[in-house]
Amino acid sequence: DTGVSQDPRHKITKRGQNVTFRCDPISEHNRLYWYRQTLGQGPEFLTYFQNEAQLEKSRLLSDRFSAERPKGSFSTLEIQRTEQGDSAMYLCASSPGGQNNQPQHFGDGTRLSIL
Amino acid sequence: RKEVEQDPGPFNVPEGATVAFNCTYSNSASQSFFWYRQDCRKEPKLLMSVYSSGNEDGRFTAQLNRASQYISLLIRDSKLSDSATYLCVVNRTTSGTYKYIFGTGTRLKVLA
Numbered sequence: 001d002t003g004v005s006q007d008p009r010h011k012i013t014k015r016g017q018n019v020t021f022r023c024d025p026i027s028e029h030n031r032l033y034w035y036r037q038t039l040g041q042g043p044e045f046l047t048y049f050q051n052e053a054q055l056e057k058s059r060l061l062s063d064r065f066s067a068e069r070p071k072g073s074f075s076t077l078e079i080q081r082t083e084q085g086d087s088a089m090y091l092c093a094s095s096p097g098g099q100n101n102q103p104q105h106f107g108d109g110t111r112l113s114i115l
Numbered sequence: 116r117k118e119v120e121q122d123p124g125p126f127n128v129p130e131g132a133t134v135a136f137n138c139t140y141s142n143s144a145s146q147s148f149f150w151y152r153q154d155c156r157k158e159p160k161l162l163m164s165v166y167s168s169g170n171e172d173g174r175f176t177a178q179l180n181r182a183s184q185y186i187s188l189l190i191r192d193s194k195l196s197d198s199a200t201y202l203c204v205v206n207r208t209t210s211g212t213y214k215y216i217f218g219t220g221t222r223l224k225v226l227a
Contacts, residue, residue, distance in 0.1 A: 035217075
């Protein structure tokens with residue numbers, strides 16, 4: 001399967017714990033995006049990488065959130081000291097570099113539940 | 116006001132009906148446009164890109180009106196399996212970054 005893959009699919013944790021999610025984009029895609037989605041809403045942009053460079057971060061991304069893409073391939077999203085409001089689906093997407101008219105392709109997402 | 120706006124619905128239509136969704140965007144620098152389909156508790160999947168001249172893919176037709184800043188999706192002969200949320204997505208370039216902005220989605224329920 002050469003699509004975007006995310007791990008884990010589900011994560012249940014207690015408030016205050018740290019969690020880390022992983023995303024493996026489509027191999028030839030330079031751009032990688034993280035989104036958060038809650039029920040009844042569209043995906044909300046969190047952050048964006050072009051290769052290993054993090055080019056933009058949303059105001060939604062508080063200092064408890066950090067993302068990395070150290071070698072320009074897979075990426076991790078870490079949430080420290082989780083809060084109940086962090087419960088959501090976390091989606092990763094990738095798109096090719098170059099032309100800006102290419103669509104994104106999404107992974108299955110990681111569903112986070114904070115107890 | 117949100118940058119990309121959609122009627123959340125739900126649109127309840129009988130099988131075989133034709134249904135149309137509109138989406139408006141506020142940033143005139145928007146460059147690329149897409150419709151995604153999202154099933155309940157699943158990831159968004161690309162339905163179709165939207166081209167300036169309009170484009171069709173089977174029962175689905177997408178149109179773009181840059182002057183009025185809206186895109187539309189028409190579904191003909193709707194099937195039960197078309198029931199899903201349809202997300203309008205706009206792509207724009209700002210200072211060398213490529214950003215995708217999503218609408219909240221329009222829910223469609225096709226009824227037997």
